[in-house]
Amino acid sequence: MCESASRVDGGGVHDDSCAVSKGSLGACATLALLAMLALALGCQSNGEAADPVAFAEPSKQVSPPLLSRTRPLMSTVFRIQVDSPPTNAENVIRQAFEEIEHLETALSEWREESDISKVNALAGKKSVKVGDDTLRVIDAGVDVSMWSRGAFDLSWAALWGLYDFRPDSIKIPTPEEIKPRLRLIDYKNIRLSKKYKTVFLKKRGMAIGTGGIAKGYALDHAGAILRGGGVDNYMIFGGGQVQVHGERDGRPWRVGIQHPRDPNVYFAALESTGASFSTSGDYEHAVFDGSGNRWHHIIDTSTGRPADKSLSVTIMTAEGIYADALSTAAFVLGPKKALKMLRRIAYPAEAVIVGADCKVYMTPKAKKQIRLNVELVDGRLPNCKP
Numbered sequence: 001m002c003e004s005a006s007r008v009d010g011g012g013v014h015d016d017s018c019a020v021s022k023g024s025l026g027a028c029a030t031l032a033l034l035a036m037l038a039l040a041l042g043c044q045s046n047g048e049a050a051d052p053v054a055f056a057e058p059s060k061q062v063s064p065p066l067l068s069r070t071r072p073l074m075s076t077v078f079r080i081q082v083d084s085p086p087t088n089a090e091n092v093i094r095q096a097f098e099e100i101e102h103l104e105t106a107l108s109e110w111r112e113e114s115d116i117s118k119v120n121a122l123a124g125k126k127s128v129k130v131g132d133d134t135l136r137v138i139d140a141g142v143d144v145s146m147w148s149r150g151a152f153d154l155s156w157a158a159l160w161g162l163y164d165f166r167p168d169s170i171k172i173p174t175p176e177e178i179k180p181r182l183r184l185i186d187y188k189n190i191r192l193s194k195k196y197k198t199v200f201l202k203k204r205g206m207a208i209g210t211g212g213i214a215k216g217y218a219l220d221h222a223g224a225i226l227r228g229g230g231v232d233n234y235m236i237f238g239g240g241q242v243q244v245h246g247e248r249d250g251r252p253w254r255v256g257i258q259h260p261r262d263p264n265v266y267f268a269a270l271e272s273t274g275a276s277f278s279t280s281g282d283y284e285h286a287v288f289d290g291s292g293n294r295w296h297h298i299i300d301t302s303t304g305r306p307a308d309k310s311l312s313v314t315i316m317t318a319e320g321i322y323a324d325a326l327s328t329a330a331f332v333l334g335p336k337k338a339l340k341m342l343r344r345i346a347y348p349a350e351a352v353i354v355g356a357d358c359k360v361y362m363t364p365k366a367k368k369q370i371r372l373n374v375e376l377v378d379g380r381l382p383n384c385k386p
Contacts, residue, residue: 069144074103075110077239079237080096080097099221106131107353115128120206120208121333126206133338136217137339139153147344148326151330153186155208157207165285165289178304184206216321219241221318222319223245223320231357234246240279240284241277243320254371257314259381260354270314270369276322277323281311282306282307283311309355314351317349350366357382
């Protein structure tokens with residue numbers, strides 16, 4: 001499983017952008033928002049799945065092309081796009097990709113030599129000294145676990161292997177298979193020492209998974225390298241996470257939010273000159289059983305079953321590391337509890353949430369910034385079925 005909201009291992013293909021929460025199979029929904037990331041009218045994708053799509057107001061002039069580069073990393077495809085690129089842009093982009101690759105070696109639970117794998121292997125036995133990046137990601141993960149009271153739980157990975165969402169090999173666990181794993185999920189049993197730079201999992205069988213937080217952290221580092229190299233106008237996309245900085249053709253970047261039941265429609269957009277976005281949705285890595293029930297990878301770790309209180313959640317924050325985890329937590333909590341959490345915590349984050357009833361909920365600031373592309377009916381998305 002990948003993360004919780006936790007996201008679960010879809011079997012074979014490991015999308016580290018997922019995570020499981022104490023109440024969710026946290027599917028890292030490809031940024032519903034990803035889609036319209038301010039690419040601009042006239043720009044075309046290269047056919048890759050989950051590629052950002054152009055989104056702009058109708059105009060008589062086509063926006064100039066972007067410098068766009070992609071690289072497969074962290075079990076997904078990262079894309080960096082630069083507007084008005086300086087002469088050294090190619091070199092700086094290469095350095096940004098190299099940093100993401102470096103982070104993958106430390107943070108991937110799928111690599112035996114990674115810090116995370118070492119921590120999991122010694123769960124219940126001894127603490128493990130880890131690098132600064134691992135320490136930062138686990139610390140932030142515990143933050144969001146506490147803020148959400150376990151709706152996002154960094155120790156979701158005890159559910160690994162129970163689900164398989166590949167269409168040709170669907171696997172759904174029984175309650176009897178899930179129950180013993182749930183006892184191993186509790187972020188309060190993660191012991192972290194900043195002084196000694198160590199991590200210890202108190203119970204044997206525990207495991208942490210960074211799928212629902214590592215990609216956002218990678219975007220933060222890649223963005224810092226771009227800005228440090230003089231690349232000020234950029235968009236980075238990777239596994240449901242988007243970070244923007246500066247402008248696209250003289251205006252803020254625009255990030256579209258996908259309709260959770262129509263992949264061809266972006267029902268709204270948010271604009272920014274500097275922010276990170278993350279979307280979690282039940283339409284990503286979803287399969288249907290013989291009875292027509294939808295199974296997706298954002299798991300509610302309190303039940304071990306897919307979270308069912310939301311259809312999609314888009315979070316906008318200053319840092320990708322928190323956007324990533326908070327979108328999973330909010331998805332599992334459901335609209336009302338999620339908005340309550342965001343009001344309660346000190347960390348500023350805005351949200352656009354589509355509830356299980358298709359109603360759209362927003363934080364006050366998001367409500368002021370959002371640009372709706374459809375007309376809501378009694379506050380609900382048109383053409384939306386739970």
